[in-house]
Amino acid sequence: MKRSSRLSIALHALVHLHAQPDKQLSSAALATCLMTNPVVVRRILGELREADIVEASKGPNGGWTLSRPATEITLRDVYAALGERMLLRTESDPGDTTCAIVRSVDRVMHDFLNDAEALLAARLQRVRLSDLATEALHAGFPRLD
Amino acid sequence: MKRSSRLSIALHALVHLHAQPDKQLSSAALATCLMTNPVVVRRILGELREADIVEASKGPNGGWTLSRPATEITLRDVYAALGERMLLRTESDPGDTTCAIVRSVDRVMHDFLNDAEALLAARLQRVRLSDLATEALHAGFPRLD
DNA sequence: GTTTCATGGAACTTTTATTGTTACATATAG
DNA sequence: CTATATGTAACAATAAAAGTTCCATGAAAC
Numbered sequence: 001m002k003r004s005s006r007l008s009i010a011l012h013a014l015v016h017l018h019a020q021p022d023k024q025l026s027s028a029a030l031a032t033c034l035m036t037n038p039v040v041v042r043r044i045l046g047e048l049r050e051a052d053i054v055e056a057s058k059g060p061n062g063g064w065t066l067s068r069p070a071t072e073i074t075l076r077d078v079y080a081a082l083g084e085r086m087l088l089r090t091e092s093d094p095g096d097t098t099c100a101i102v103r104s105v106d107r108v109m110h111d112f113l114n115d116a117e118a119l120l121a122a123r124l125q126r127v128r129l130s131d132l133a134t135e136a137l138h139a140g141f142p143r144l145d
Numbered sequence: 146m147k148r149s150s151r152l153s154i155a156l157h158a159l160v161h162l163h164a165q166p167d168k169q170l171s172s173a174a175l176a177t178c179l180m181t182n183p184v185v186v187r188r189i190l191g192e193l194r195e196a197d198i199v200e201a202s203k204g205p206n207g208g209w210t211l212s213r214p215a216t217e218i219t220l221r222d223v224y225a226a227l228g229e230r231m232l233l234r235t236e237s238d239p240g241d242t243t244c245a246i247v248r249s250v251d252r253v254m255h256d257f258l259n260d261a262e263a264l265l266a267a268r269l270q271r272v273r274l275s276d277l278a279t280e281a282l283h284a285g286f287p288r289l290d
Numbered sequence: 291g292t293t294t295c296a297t298g299g300a301a302c303t304t305t306t307a308t309t310g311t312t313a314c315a316t317a318t319a320g
Numbered sequence: 321c322t323a324t325a326t327g328t329a330a331c332a333a334t335a336a337a338a339g340t341t342c343c344a345t346g347a348a349a350c
Contacts, residue, residue: 006337011250019246026296033244037339042297059347062296075257087231099178101164104281105156112220112272116231116265123261127253136249151308171325182310187326204318207325293350304339311332318325 006082009034010044011132014078017054018070018133024063044082051081070133076124087113087120151227154179155189156277159223162199163215163278169208189227196226215278221269231265232258 013030027038027045034041045064048054055067066073158175172183172190179186190209193199200212211218224231 008247008250008254011254012244012246015246015250024296028296033246038297039299039340040338042299043338046298056297057347058296058298058345060295060349062347064297099157101157101160101178101281102153105153105160105277108272108277108280109153109156112268116268119264119268120261123257123264127257132250132253135253136246169325173325183326184312184328185310187328191327201326202318203316203325203327205320205324207318209326291350294348296345296347298343298345300342300344302339302341304337306337307335309332309334311330313330314328316325316327318323320321320323 005084006044007079007084009036009040010048010078010082011075011129013041013045013064014048014053014066014070014073014129015133015136017064017066018129019137021066024057024061024065026063030064047083048078048081051077053077053081070130071128073129074125075127075129075132076121078129079121079124085117087117150229151189152224152229152231154181154185155193155223155227156220156274158186158190158209159193159198159211159215159218159274160278160281162209162211163274164282166211169202169206169210171208175209192228193223193226196222198222198226215275216273218274219270220272220274220277221266223274224266224269230262232262 012034016030016033017025027041030041030045031038045054045056049056049067052067053073054064056062056064157179161175161178162170172186175186175190176183190199190201194201194212197212198218199209201207201209
């Protein structure tokens with residue numbers, strides 16, 4: 001494993017798509033840039049497609065494009081589309097029924113995490129893909145051919 | 146793996162210690178209740194010991210006790226003592242220098258996560274071990290012999 | 291229509307992190 | 321001295337995530 005995560009791969013790919021709105025970037029091209037495998041790219045972007053964030057077209061010169069303007073894509077959208085949790089869950093063994101404390105600890109932690117999750121989602125919603133792209137472009141990024 | 150986590154094991158153990166302040170509970174006794182291994186208990190409580198949350202004594206009738214009142218132990222203390230992250234990190238391969246976008250994405254995410262981490266810590270600080278124990282005891286928990 | 295190049299998706303392997311286990315040294319009460 | 325506890329290191333097992341291979345399918349170019 002390269003210590004990447006699906007979210008960072010997704011965001012990286014989306015910035016590339018936004019930077020080259022006229023092109024359809026193939027999974028293979030993206031994979032080269034993201035230093036990963038084309039199938040991994042397809043898996044991740046496939047989930048974003050179901051959330052109407054990207055579109056794919058087959059055949060020669062086919063590939064991926066954004067299906068909405070980058071100003072209308074928030075990090076929360078991407079996060080939700082991936083079905084990921086940013087918070088580590090701390091649940092116990094479901095088969096652990098010996099001790100009632102377990103359930104209490106789990107419940108308190110569960111409530112806390114739900115709260116926290118909502119908090120994070122609200123913050124993620126404030127960041128748009130276009131913001132991220134501006135950041136990236138400002139730092140001077142190398143165009144893809 | 147049983148899908149437990151160090152934090153939930155730690156909290157579970159601490160509630161037990163709080164519930165029986167007169168006893169020194171051994172790693173083996175706790176392990177039975179937590180459905181895990183004595184060495185795992187020692188590893189986790191060992192980290193809490195370094196943060197002055199628990200104390201251990203050796204020899205017959207030795208074991209673990211809280212080193213402070215449960216009202217003075219917050220979940221943040223426990224969380225910090227374990228050196229855990231509640232947030233999933235989304236960093237990329239450190240060797241990935243091909244594309245400058247990676248660094249930008251990483252930086253934005255890193256800033257965001259630091260913010261979020263502080264937010265969570267503040268919330269964790271508001272929950273005391275005694276609160277958790279009250280919850281657990283209210284649900285009716287089985288005493289250990 | 292056929293060729294080419296792309297996605298779609300299943301099945302499998304590899305890698306990484308975490309947890310569990312064994313073994314043994316050390317300390318302490320009785 | 322002995323029994324019982326922690327402390328720690330080294331190793332094994334397990335589960336999650338990512339990477340890989342393979343082939344079916346669809347769409348564009350010729």
